Amino acid sequence: MNLDHQDQDVRPIKDLDALEQVEDTLLNNFKYGVRNLTIFQVGKATLLRANDVLNLKYDDVFDEGDEVKRSAYIKDKKTKKSHRIYLNPVVDDLYKYQRWLKKHDVQSRWLFPNSRDSNKPLATTQYYQVMLKVGDLLGIGYLGTHTMRKTGAYMVYKQSNYNLALVMKLLNHSSAAMTLHYLGLEEASMESALDKIEFH
Structure with missing residues (x-):
């Protein structure tokens, strides 16, 4: 499976209610829900690629x-x-995890071991597939392995007062254009932001 191809249509979760629903579904609709949610939270907070988180x-x-x-x-x-x-x-998510x-006596050198073989990380x-199922359950068609990274980047961008340079650095991007595209900032939302700027 070509994940880069599969993840082309993935966008950040910009709506906080939708984000809560995704996190709740990750936790409560899977046997390994605590693991699935912790992966998502770590990816969102560190802005690592899914491969690096896993x-x-x-x-x-x-x-x-x-x-x-x-x-x-x-x-990387x-x-x-x-x-x-x-x-x-x-830190709180990691302690819960x-x-x-410990409760399930899972021992592995990997932080997120494969449920079938704890000597390997989760693939x-x-x-x-987990993210795809969450999307199906909630009727959200833009989830994938990049969701956590894109959502985290968008949250940093919004909450740092649109500090694009910070987000670029966190994502390890080489250009502002790449970061804007990654954040899914369409021209309309850029124009809307410019409308609020006073240039005099």
């Missing part, structure tokens, strides 16, 4: 005392660049 190891995130680290250092699989991800925004792992194709 390839996190347990000790990337938790220290020897089983405490969540302040930051994780990872190598696509660009091969090393970078630091800030974990503080998802850790309790779930991106499997998480794509």
Whole structure:
């Protein structure tokens, strides 16, 4: 399955009610709901690609005392660049997930192990199927593996007072145009934003 092709129509979730519904469905409509939601929350808060989220190891995130680290250092699989991800925004989610792992006696070097074989991480194709099912259940046709990253980027953009440079840096993009396209900011919404600017 070509995920890049499948994810071409994926857009950020801009509506907070829709976002709550997606998160609630991820948690409550699957056997591995806590895992599925934690993947989504980590992807949304770190702006990592799904592949990089799913390839996190347990000790990337938790220290020897089983405490969540302040930051994780990872190598981006696509660009091969090393970078630091800030974990503080998802510390509560990670502790809830850790309790779930212990309760179900799941032990693996991977943070998000495959439910069939804990020696492997959950595959991106499997998480794509999860997101597809959420979309089907809620009647949302634009969900995919990039949803969490795009949604997180959009939230940072809106809540940082449209700080495009910050979002570009977090996404590791090389141009503002690429970031605007990634955020799904159509010309209409850009024009609407410009209408509110006073140029005198």
